[in-house]
Amino acid sequence: MPSLFQQIQAGRIWDFHGGIHPPSRKTQTSQKPIDSYSLPARLYIPQRQHIGVAGRVLVKVGDHVLKGQALTAADNAMAVPVHAPTSGTIVDICLHPSAHPSALPEPVFVLEPDGLEQWRPRHALDMLHADKAQILQRIQQAGIAGMGGAGFPSHIKAGAAAAVDYLIINAVECEPYITADDVLMQHHSDTIVQGIEILSQLLQPKAVLIGIEDDKPAAIKAMQQAVAGKNHWFVRALPVKYPSGGEKQLIQRLTNKEVPSGRRPIDIGIVVQNVGTAFAIAQAVLEDIPLISRVVTVVGQSLSRPQNMYALLGTPVHELLSACGFEPQPSQRLIMGGPMMGFTLPDARIPVVKTTNCIIAPTHEELPVAGPELDCIRCGACTEACPVNLLPQQLLWYSKAKDHTQLQAHNLQDCIECGACAYVCPSEIPLVHYYRVAKADIRETQREALKAEQAKARFEARKERLEREKQERAERNKQLAAQRQQQLADQQKQQIAEAQARTQAATTELTHAEIVAERERKKAEARAYQAAKLAAEQDIIQSAEPTLSADDRAEQDPRKAAIAAALARAKAKKAQASGEAESTSVEAATVAAAPALGNTVEPQSSSSDDAKKAAVAAAIARAKAKKAQASGEAESTSVEAATVAAAPALGNTVEPHSSSSDDAKKAAVAAAIARAKAKKAQASGEAESTSVEAATVTAAPALGNTVEPQSSSSDDAKKAAVAAAIARAKAKKAQASGEAESTSVEAATVAAAPALGNTVEPQSCSSDDAKKAAVAAAIARAKAKKAQSASNSEAATDPTQADSEPPLADSDAVLPPVPQDEPQVVAQPEPVAANPSAEDAKKAAIAAAIARAKAKKAAQNPQEPS
Amino acid sequence: MSEFLLLLVSAILVNNFVLVKFLGLCPFMGTSKKLDTALGMGLATTFVMTLASLCSYVAEQWVLIPLDLQYLRTLTFILVIAVVVQFTEMVVHKTSPALYRVLGIFLPLITTNCAVLGVALLNINANHGLIESVAYGFGGALGFSLVLVLFAAMRERLATADVPKAFQGASIGLITAGLMSLAFMGFAGLVRG
Amino acid sequence: MSFRIAASPHHHSQAKTAVIMRTVALACIPGIAAQCYFFGVGVLVQIALAVVTAWLCEAAVLKLRGKPIQAKLSDHSALVTGVLLAVAIPAYAPWWVIVIGTAFAIIIVKQLYGGLGNNLFNPAMAAYVMLLISFPTQMTSWLPPLTLQTTPVSVSDAACTIFTGYSCSGNSLTQLRSDVDGRTMATALDTLRTAVAAKQTVSEAQTSPVFDGLGGTGWSWVNLGFLLGGLFLLQQRVIQWRIPVAVLGSMTLVALVFAMVDSDRFASPLFHWLSGGTMLAAFFIATDPVSASTTPKGRLIYGAMIGLLVVLIRNVGGYPDGWAFAVMLANLSVPLIDAYTKPRVYGQSAKRG
Amino acid sequence: MSQYRQIIQQGLWQNNPGLVQLLGLCPLLATSSSLTNALGLGLATMLVLAATNAVISMVRHQVPNEIRIPVFVMIIAAVVTAIEQLMHAYTFELYQSLGIFIPLIVTNCVVIGRAEAFASKNSVLASTFDGLMMGLGFCLVLATLGAVREVLGQGTLFAGAELLFGDWAKVLKITVYQSDSHLLLAILPPGAFLVLGFVIAAKNAIEARRKAKQPAAASTVQRARVTQAGS
Amino acid sequence: MLRFISKNAAILGVAAVACVAVVAGVNQLTAGEIAKQALEQKISSLQQVLPAGTDTSSLLSSCRLVKNSEVFGANQVPVYSTQVDGKPVYVVETVAPDGYSGNIYLLVAVGADGTVFGVRTLAHKETPGLGDKIELAKNDWILSFTGKSVHNDQDTHFAVRKDGGEFDQFAGATITPRAVVKAVKKAALYFQQQPQILLEASMCGGAQ
CATH class of the missing domain: 3.40.50.11540 (NADH-ubiquinone oxidoreductase 51kDa subunit)
Known part of the structure; x- marks a missing residue:
């Protein structure tokens, strides 16, 4: 058996399925020389004559141009310029019927030739x-x-x-x-x-x-x-x-x-x-002759002298036709392109463009107009003719029924619209036409469906949430009332204790995952150990327990460790997700592995400029893992755990000290993107909504840390904030459209806003970028709000959680794993606003204040622990 | 061996439960809009029907007859079937989540599938032995699944046909089923006896 | 100057549905001629009745539904349905049989589904089955072939018998069907089945004069006539080879297996080829594109299924001939077959094909 | 009283179990080959429906939600068995000709459907009445089907009515037309499907015509289509 | 929780007991009637094939089970005996195995001298419209047996017309009447030739 290349060399040719043999009718023109014709009175040169984007217009009305001079510039890879086919004057730049089946007007240069054929210099x-x-x-x-x-x-x-x-x-x-x-x-x-x-x-x-x-x-x-x-x-x-x-x-x-x-x-x-x-x-x-003319076959029995012509691009079709002795019939057709795939022109002023290879002016006897469309009898002639082996009769059936699922199952998208099926159809059904309509329909429906789905998800999530909130509120009120009665005696003390208790309760959701991790600690450690080996750094990883200790020792190359860990995790997840492993193990693995990464690049990483890469790698790995999970069969809890753990890890990656590192920005961006992706994947996957919830809850504060107080001195803080904001906005969108419960959106906002708030805390007044950051933050928050409020009209109406209980708000706003003191500032907007030392700072502060106030509002509608 | 083969052929083709004996028509009409649904329903029904004919035989022979309580047959059988369905659901849920995803939604529907109770009663009427009962239940279920799947495929095509307004939906579905039944008349006499 | 707009392609082959349908009807001529010769001109009366009924029914439904009557009638599909049903039923069946049958075919089997192209079942065959189970006596009353007829049947006799049940000279259909001993003659397939049921062997049964050594007397010629017409259709590319080849191929194979198992009870493939409605079904009915599978692979399966079922029903089933049932059973499997035999599309990986 | 009028309308036309909800198709098709059989099973079903609805409505407050289905099923099975035995005793031959379709009333989802949808939520009187009307609606469809099929397939009406009503009923038998060849199709299984298909189409057509006449009034009627259900 | 479950269980139990009680009660009420009806039906079906006025009181108690695969098919068949005009008459539930679509179950009454008193079709699967004319409800062909007699195996008149006998076949269906005639003939010959075998046969089970 000779190889393919040998066969090709030997001159072998193959065949494709189907195909037809329409009468070729090429002899009318093939024997004749290529003719030219006198310059047309005006040329209409479309600005875009190819697939891609039009170039930047270089000339204006009234300019004199030379033959071959570029009229547009190709500043873009997908752009190619158009040139003046002859020397003359640009008399207009206007709309003109296009050489397209729709003949919709498009911008053209109208060139009046001066007849001099003056070339620009050529090299x-x-x-x-x-x-x-x-x-x-x-x-x-x-x-x-x-x-x-x-x-x-x-x-x-x-x-x-x-x-x-x-x-x-x-x-x-x-x-x-x-x-x-x-x-x-x-x-x-x-x-x-x-x-x-x-x-x-x-x-x-x-x-x-x-x-x-x-x-x-x-x-x-x-x-x-x-x-x-x-x-x-x-x-x-x-x-x-x-x-x-x-x-x-x-x-x-x-x-x-x-x-x-x-x-x-x-x-x-x-x-x-x-x-x-x-x-x-x-x-x-x-x-150095640019593409200003091409050979065009002008043919058909309505012409007395059919022939091939060198036609300048932009020549109106009627000029070519009259050069060939055009005698139009009543209801004459003009076809640009061939009889199989070309299109009829409604107007003979349409110009020749780069892709115009033929103009046909047929008589009715020559190319009879299709008769009335009869019913498809499923004769299968089209199947025999189809060059891509489609089942055109079935496609027709489903096109008529607008059954898009079946159309896609029958691979409508692979139709090349060659027209072979319609050519052989005994019922004279314009099959290709149906397919074009169906293809357009599918595109349209897909867009619509996306929108509708988002709306539906929003609506349902809202309904569900309202229901639950009602119950929660009732319960809470009951509890509170009971507590008040009991604790009349020592209110002050009790309140503090209560706040603490609640804070802890808030953590339970997360620590739950950690508890599970603890249970499977051995496994997790082993995994972490392996990752460490890869990095040749045993020590840090051994201390990689979720204690989040800040005293861990500095290490030389945390990056590799991180990457290795990340890869290992990603693989593990993938394997698990696709396999049938029980979800708990996945959970454990992730829970343990992720904080490990966090620690890897803990505080010490502040001096290392590898933190960035580590973060990126981690992010990518996580995103992949989540995607795999979401599409896999793992139970949702695993996804939950993964997310829970992953996010804080990233947070730690660029913890406080990263302030001096100018990579924090990129890290944040990467993190944000990764998270957004992960959420998208999740939302579309089968994960239960709670997981999304958890993810968001933790992710946001983590990001907050990224640009924590110290970052105020860094002039990247701005960008970081912007990125964070965008990412969050995206994440929310994705969530809203997915099946996540709305509470997650809520949570995100709750947590995210104060975090960002930190960005522009008092210290930021000295930085003049802070302003922009604040603005961005504000915008982002506003958006988030919108999303939230669209599904959350009751949030603000909860009266029990007003300012009277700031500690509660805090505990909700900044869900641990990084319980720090900053949030308290959030709870007291006044000092911030009262601290304006610079003009910009003021605005920033205002924005921040507004944002915070809003965050408050959202926070009044807290999660579990209260 | 050939006896059981004939019993199977008879139950699947000649005396098809749906088209000739009119059993299981509700799921036949109700779950035949999509081919995938029909496949799932067919699978679930086959499983339950086979098991139910076994269990009802045991109940009849080992409980009702010795206690001379045949008048409780209907009551007993419907409970046996309910238990079998519930049991199947639990077993499938535990052993194969993937299968459960396919069959889960159909299982509760099967309790009220009269083909299941029908096969149990027919087995008693026809004096079938244990193996015969199971074979008959299995064959009947296969016949049910076969026409269900065929019918679902036809309905998918029917959904896009230009049916007169008054006949759309259930009406043309029943007429199609009628024509199917007409075609199945061709199997009459295939199994003698 | 305005120009005419049209969607591509602007070029069109000259095959037309109406022409295809007409060709199918024309290709029936040799078979019909043989049938006329051996079994009397009654078939012509039946064809006339069927075609008129078909047109009337079609027009009535179209009018009720407010659709263009002229355009739809001129596709000749009703004509073909009528002709195929008329040649399938006994030539001297009472007039109301063909009228009820054609009305059933056109109204219920075809138009209720939306008319040409939408019907799931072959109208002629569904109607045939309906008639067969509703009026079994009338539907099995074939005249003996010409060479065995004791009472010659004239054209006027044919009309009289169809409309009144008695020939102009006063003979009942039963008398027309009887041989010299007064015994009613049955078709070859019927005779074979009765004989085998009476524990005779196939070769013993075939000593009866209704057999001519190949198929049934007269039937061999009718089948050859339809075979000729079928080959003409193939040559005209009106039908494609897959279905007839698959039908006859699987029929041969299955009949051969049966005959090898027990040649005393089961007739040879050759007999199956040339008796009953084999060629009519294989070339004219199974190939009806509307109700047949539409994928290339599917058509082979579809045809093979018909061949298998026919022999099965003829040999062990409850009816002497099984074409109509086989075709209907294959019809109802078509959507499923189509769903699983989509050809691999260019550029799609083989698995998804 | 409007509630009862509503129940009548729902049961007999708007939400007719046989034509609209497509429930209980099995007996509908299987026992409608003659008017007598159809009436026999129709009446039995009606009785069962009324009785089960009444009983279930009576116990509806005593039965917790979690176990209501098994309890309902048991009640239905008991009622059906009782009626089966009564028919066995007093309409012996009809019992034999209806065969297993009497016990199969248990799985007729009209019964469990009404128990769930109506009887478990309404008073005893209303439930009984609903059972009667739904049963009557079902019975009427069954009878229509039986009549059409018997006339087409046998040329008679009420042949064998004595099996149901006793010997006096022999006089009920009407010979609609006399012929050697009836349309056997009608009494064979395919005929059952076809005739029901046409009856449903006829209902749709009538409905459409009504709607066309009074578009405003018709739009207020909410029709429940319950085709997705077990048997 | 546990109480909850046990409460539900109790309710279920009560419901079950109540249902069973109702059913049992109705059963008590109707059991006698059902048995009576069954008996009556059996007798009246046997009576159909016997001349009017025949004493049926001892019919059921005379039931014996006979097995002869040549004549009656593979299974044991019940044979009832009584007397008409002082001569023994046997009623047998026999099977014609070679119907068009399977077994045809027949009730045949014959005298010891080969006279056929009556034949009825009990069950069959023959083609509707063709073979089902053996049912009395569809056609009175089956009555044509009454009074005919079979004398010996070579008796050619006891056959369908197509085979030279005196029974009509149906248009389009020969196999079915032929099978019925053949089964009746075999049964008649059997009781003519070996009536004594009945005495050796076992009695029917108590169910009859």
């Missing part, structure tokens, strides 16, 4: 010394986009970084009527070959395959002569079959490879370029 590129980047830049600057129909910017394909096995030159031209590439090959085979050489130089393919259908003997001969003597260049004559010219079909015919669904040819080491593109590249690189 051929010296191929011997030009490097790859230069060539690519030249290709881009010349405005070259795929000329076969799609119009993908050529420099991107030609600049592919991946290894390329085959460069395929598409000269198939399988649609009836079109002979533009045919005549181009007949007359310019040498230039084309130069273009291919340039492409080869860029891509270094193992072989170049030029595919031409065998109804173009002259072109085949011309190309064979032109490539004679080149190693691994093959001209392949393919038996006629539509749609051999489809990129994927051509690849299959020439190499027997399939491009996986949703991927691009480069992913399997293949680049396909149109023969016209190769020609344009050669002209651009070797003669």
Whole structure:
């Protein structure tokens, strides 16, 4: 069995499923020379003629431009410029019907030629010394986009970084009527070959395959002569079959490879370029002629002189037609492109663009208009014809029924809209049309569904929460009343005790996880131990118990340890999640592992600038793990635990001392992103909502620490805060749309706000960035509020938790694991506001105050322990 | 051996529970909107029906007949079935959460599936022995599942057909079931005896 | 100047549904001719009755539903349904049999589902089954083939018998069906089944004059006629090879297995090919695209299923011929078959195909 | 009184167990091959429904929520068995021709459905009345089905009525048309499905026509469609 | 918690006892009637195949179980005996095994001289509309046996018309009547040739 490459070398070609043989009708134009025509009175040059974005407009109305002068600039990788096809004056920049099935108006340059054909200065590129980047830049600057129909910017394909096995030159031209590439090959085979050489130089393919259908003997001969003597260049004559010219079909015919669904040819080491593109590249690189004209087949029996033309881009179609002796019939059709995939033009003023290869002006006898659509009888002719092996009859059925699930199950997205099915359909059903509508529908529905789902989740979460809150409140009131009665005697003392008790109670939720960890400590330690080994740092990890001690010893390379730990954890989680391990173990592992990481880069890390990377790694690892978990079958509790533990760990990573490190910012950003992702994944997964809740509860304060008081002196605090804010906002969005209970949102806000509040605490008045930070924080908080209040109208109405009990608010706001004193400041907004030493600080303070006040409000609606 | 094979073929095709004997029609109409649902329901019913025919046989032969309490048959059987369903639910829940996810929602529905009680009573009427009872229950359930799945696939296609307004929904569903039953008449006489 | 707008593709092959349907109807001609010759011209009367009923019913339903009558009738699908049902029932069955049958086919089996393209079952076959179980006597009253007829049947006799139950010369259908000894003649499949039930061997049974050594006397020619028509349809690419090949292939295989197990009780594949409605079913009925599987692999399964069921019902089932049942049973499996035989789409990994 | 009118409307038309809720399909199809059989089972079901509804409504305050289903099922089974024995004793041949469908009333989800949805929440009188009306609605559908199938398939009505009502009922038998060949389809299993399909379609059509006549009034009626349920 | 459960259990128990009590009560009420009805039905079904006025009082007690796979199929069949005009008459629940779709269960009354007093179809699976004409409810074909007699194995008149006998077959169905005729003929010959075998046969179980 010879290898694939050997078979290709031996000249083997393959076949694809289906395909049709419509009458080709190419002889009308294929024997004739390419003609030119007198300059049109005006050219309408669309600003965007390819797939991608339009360039920046460089000229204005009234400017005189030279032939080949760029009218837009390509400042973006997906942009290619357009050029003046001839010298003249830009008389207008306005909207004009586009060369698109919809013919929607689009911005164009209107160029009035001066008839002088005055070129801008041109500089051929010296191929011997030009490097790859230069060539690519030249290709881009010349405005070259795929000329076969799609119009993908050529420099991107030609600049592919991946290894390329085959460069395929598409000269198939399988649609009836079109002979533009045919005549181009007949007359310019040498230039084309130069273009291919340039492409080869860029891509270094193992072989170049030029595919031409065998109804173009002259072109085949011309190309064979032109490539004679080149190693691994093959001209392949393919038996006629539509749609051999489809990129994927051509690849299959020439190499027997399939491009996986949703991927691009480069992913399997293949680049396909149109023969016209190769020609344009050669002209651009070797003669510095940008893409300002192309060969267009003008054909159809409504024309007396059908022929191929060199048409300047921007030439209105009617100019070309009248040059060919157009005699329109009543209800004449004009087709741009081929009869199979082209579209009808409502207006003959539409200009020729880079992808225009053919204009057909058929008579009714020539291309009869489709008859009335009959019922599908499931005859299966379309199945036989479909080049991608779809079941068009089923797709039609489901398209009509708008059954999007089935449409996707039947791979509608893989339809290349070649029209073969509609061509053979005996009931004359415009199948492709149905698919286009269905595809658009699916896109639309997906958007709608997302919105609706979010709304629904919000509504349900609210309902549930209101119900629970009602109960909780009733219970609490009862309790409080009872307590009051009992404790009349020693109120003051009791209150303090009570606050402490509550604070502790608040922790129980978290410590619960830790207790579980304790239970499985051995396992966790072992795991941590391994991580430590990897880092060759045993000592720290051994002390990596969730004591959060601040006196742990400094170590040299906590980063590696962290990464290793993170990887280990991620793997463990993945394995567990997909396996059937009981959830508790997952829980334990995570609980234990995460704080370990935290400790790893504890205080000491302040001096190390690796903290950043560690944090990043940790974050990524965690995000992955969560994703895996969420989609896996692990029970939700594990997710819960993971999150619970993970977040504080990160918090510690950049604990107080990180203030001096200017990496804190990045760490925070990474952390934030990671968390956001994790939450998203969770929310969409099957995890129970409580887990999300827990995650948020802990995550936020942790982040708060990141930019704790000391950070005030750092001028990165601002960015950190912004990032944090954004991250939080995102997280909340994700949550709200997921199945999380609304309480989690609440919790997040409760905890997050004061944390951020710290950022702009008194000390911050000296920093002039603090202002911005505060503003950002305020905005973020406001958003969070909105989300909250949308689902939480009762929160503020709870009267029992007003300012009279500040300790309670604190305990809720700053859920341990890092119980520190700062929160108290939060509870007393006045001093902050009263401390303005600088103008900016004042505003910052105000913002902070407002924010805090809001946070308070939210906090009045506390979680469990009260 | 061939006797049991014939009993199976008879229960699955010739005397199909749903299309010929009119048993289990409610779940047949109710859980056949989606193919996946139908598969789950079929699986669950097969399991329960086989087990229930075994248990009801035991109850009849070892409890009711010795105590001469046959008049309590209906009462006993319905309780036996309820217990079997509950038991199945618990066992499946414990042993295979994945299976439970598939079958869970259907199990409670099965208690009121008259095919289950029907098979128990038919077994008594036909004087089936232990193995015959189980085979008959299994075959009947397979027949139920078969037509349920076929019917679900047809209904998925039916959902998109241009059915006249008055006939949409249950009406065309029943007419389709009627045509299915018509087709199943072709199996008549396949098993003699 | 305004131009006409249309969706791509702008080019179209010239095959048309109406033409396909008409071709199917035309391809029945050799078979019908053979049937006329051997079993009397009654079949022509039945066809006329069926087609008229089919058109009337279709028009009535379309009118009730407020749909364009002319456009839908001109797809000729009602015509094909009528013709196929008419050739499947005994040529001298009373007129109301074909009328009820056609009405059932068009109204219930086809139009209630939304008309052409939507029906799950083959209308002609569902109607045939309905008639068979509702009016078993009428549906099994075939005349003996020409060569065995004792009373010649003229065209006017055919009409008289169908509409009144008696021929113009006053013979009842039973008399027309009787041989010289006054015994009623049955079709070859019936005779074979009765004989086997009476513990005769297949070869003993086949000494009866209703057998001609291949299939049943006359039936062999009718089947050959439909085979010819079927080959014409294949050549015209109106039908594709998969279903007929699968039907006949599996039929041959299953019949062979049966015959090898017990050749005294089960007839040979050749007999199965050339008796009853084999060729009509294999080329004209099973290939009805609307109710057949629509995936390439599915069509093979679908066809094989029909072949298997037919032999099963003929050999061990309760009916002498099983085409209608087999086709219906395969019809009702189609959605399931289709759901599990989606071809692998270009670029999709094999697992998901 | 409007509650009772509501119950009548619900039971006989709006929420008819056979046509709308599609409950109790098995006996509906299995025993409707003749009018007599249909009436026999219909009446039995009606009795069971009224009796179980009454009993369950009586004990509704005594039965805790957690165990109400098993208790209901037991009550239903007991009532059904009692009625089965009575039929066995006094309508012997009808009992034989209805076969296992009498004990199968236990699993007719109309019964448990009404117990759950109505009897466990309403007074004894209302529950009994609801049981009667639902049963009557069911019985009427059954009878309609039986009549249509018998006329089409046998050309008669009330053939064998003596099995249900005693010997005097022989006079009830009406021969609608005399023919050698009836539409056997109607009394065979496929006919049951088809006829019920058409009856439901007829109801839909009538409903649609009514709605078209008085769009405002119709929109206020809430119709419960309970197709997702066991048998 | 425990109390809660036990309370529920108690209620369940009470309900169960009550239900069983009701059912048992109704059973007490109806058991006698059911037994009586069953008996009456049995007798009246036997009476169908016997001439009017035949003494049926000792019919059920005369029941004996006979096994002869040649004549009556694989299982034991009950045979009842009585006297008509002083001559012994036997009523047997026999089986025609070669029906179109399976066994046809028949009740046949024959005299010791081969005279058939009456035949009824008890159960069958023949094709509706074709073979089911052996039911009296569908067709009175089954009455055509009354008064016919079988004398010996070669008796060709005791066959369907198609085989040269005197019983009609149905249009489109020969197999069913042929099977019935054959079974009746075998039963008649059996009691003609070996009536003494009855005396050796065991009595039916108490259930009859």
